[in-house]
Amino acid sequence: MESLFNKKYLPVIITGIVCAALGTALGWNLSRGGVKSTDIKLNFGSNSLEVNLDQDEIDAETFLGRIFEQGFSKSGAMDWLKLKQKIFHFKDPDIVKEFKTLPPDDPVSEQLYKLSASKTGPWAYQVDTVRISIPEKKYQPRKGFVNVCENGKYRGRMLQLYNLDQSIAIDLTASGKYACPTGLKFPDIQLNAKDAKKLLGDDNFSKYEEAIVLILQ
Known part of the structure; x- marks a missing residue:
């Protein structure tokens, strides 16, 4: 993949990044020849982008604006920036690997820590309305523990479970698991x-009841 960018995208994106200098040079040449506009063709793999530059509009903002307004050229530019300059879109999952290289006293590390401590952004509490049940006695988890889908988001997490009016809460650990084949409820x-009775006042309810769950960690 990197060689592809070296051969096809790299010259194009470098041109875009240094387009202020390019604009100056083109503007000088155009003014000498009395030409008012010129077309620049940029190749992105099998796609191409033509940029028409008027003599009075050859500047970095215009040039880069054209590159980023098309999906294929924007993608090529973003990939080159990531591969060659370590510049990431904030929603690119690959940025997480870069966070691991930051020292604790880096300003970005400090801001991430503040978000985590305040439980905001990616660390905000997740609250869901869920279906709960009591399995047969031989499959029941111990008091203070729960069983969850083996491939679900609650597996291995610390949970706080509320009744629907949120008047009662119990803390639980999702240590047990069961299979949840796709397509079945x-x-x-x-x-x-005992936990069900504490939460709902009853341990003899129908197949499913509803509760509210909060992921603590």
Whole structure:
């Protein structure tokens, strides 16, 4: 992939990044020849982008604006910036690997820590309404623990479970698991009978009941 950018994208994007200098040179040549506009063709793999530059509009903002207004050329530019300059879009998952290289006293590390401590942004609490049930006694988790789907988001997490009016809450650890084949309905969480009675005041309810779950960590 990198060789592809070296051969096809690299000259194009470098041209875009240094387009202020290019604009100056082109503007000088155009003014000498009395030409009012020129077309520049940029190749992005099998796609191409033509940029028409008037003599009075050869500047960095115009040139880069044209590159980033088309999906294929924007993608090529973003990939080159990531591969060659370590410049990432903030929603690019690959940026997480770069965060691992930051020292604790880096300003970015400090801001990420503040977000984590305040439980905002990516660290905001997740609250869901879920279906709960009590499995047969031989499959019941211990008191204070719950069973969850083995491939679900609650697996291995610390949870806080509320009744629907949020008047009662219990802390639970999702240590148990069960298979949840695609296309079949399963409860989101299976409780010990004693925890279910504490939460809902009853341990003899129908197949499913609803509760509110908060992921603590």
